[in-house]
Amino acid sequence: MKLLIIEDSEALRRGIVVGLNNLGFTLDETGDGSAGLSMALSHHYDLIILDLMLPNVDGMSILRTLRQQGIQSKVLILSAKILPQDRIDGLMQGADDYLTKPFSFEELHARILAILRRGELVQQDNRQTVGGFCLDLETMRFTYQGQEIELTRNEFKIIECLFSAKGRVVNVEMISESVVGTFDYLSKNTIESHLSSVRKKARAIGGTLPVKNKRGFGYFVEEAE
Structure with a gap:
């Protein structure tokens, strides 16, 4: 999973880079709009984190150019502009989300995962296979080397969340939302209890x-080498 960060505040950019590197993301970065546009056009990125007020080429111009060129990378705008019309303009130009400054790193991480997950819902294979384990979303079966592992609903939803994001760290909040939605909450202890049960069955x-x-x-699925 490769990300590009185009943000002219060096302190903010470095903070995001360090945090996302620690979570296992591969990153390119720049504080210049012209350089950022060139990188976005010449390399494939799963997600671009884009500031709007940049030197040489502003963020909105970068976004318009990318969409006009058919670049389908997900785009998360970071901006100090907080008016509703600013958000509307960014989304109408083709951004996938809009986050206003200041923000917490935890919220940034959650929004990144949500954007990437939305892309997977459209494109993902119905079968996720890792090291002999297979999650089949069409038949709702979880197997190991062809042998079915009987899971409860919550166990299945947790495994679905993690296997669909294999190779990336998923925090407790994102797992909870995928299992019980936004109007309830699964604690870390509850998630660990469900995972312990699945481990025993495996x-x-x-x-x-x-x-x-x-x-x-959080948690991640370790892909077999």
Whole structure:
């Protein structure tokens, strides 16, 4: 998963880079609008984090050019502009989300995951396979080497959330939302209890569930080498 950050505040840009690097994302970065546009046009990025007020070429011009050129990278605008019309303009020009400054890193991370997840809902394969485990979203079955692992609804939804984002860290809030929506909440202890149950069921048929915990950040599926 490769991201491009175009943000002219060096302190903010470096903070985002360090945080996202720690979460396993691959990043390119620049504080110049002209350089950012050139990078976005010449390389493939899954997501572009785009400031609006940039030197040489402003963020809105970058966004318009990308969409006119058929570049389909997801775009998350970061801006100090807080008026509703500013948000509307950004979204109408082709941005996927709009986050106003100041913001917390946790919210930025959550919005990145939400944007990437929306893309997967459109494009994802109905079968996610990792190390002998297969999650089939068409038949709603979870198997290990062809043997079915019977899961509860919540266990299945947690596995679906993690396997669909394999290779990326998913925090507790995102897992909770994918399982029970925004009007309820699953605690970390509850999620860990469900995962412990799935691990036991996997071990019973000779498998080791490839779900790891990145302390302080969340969970991820470790892809087999």
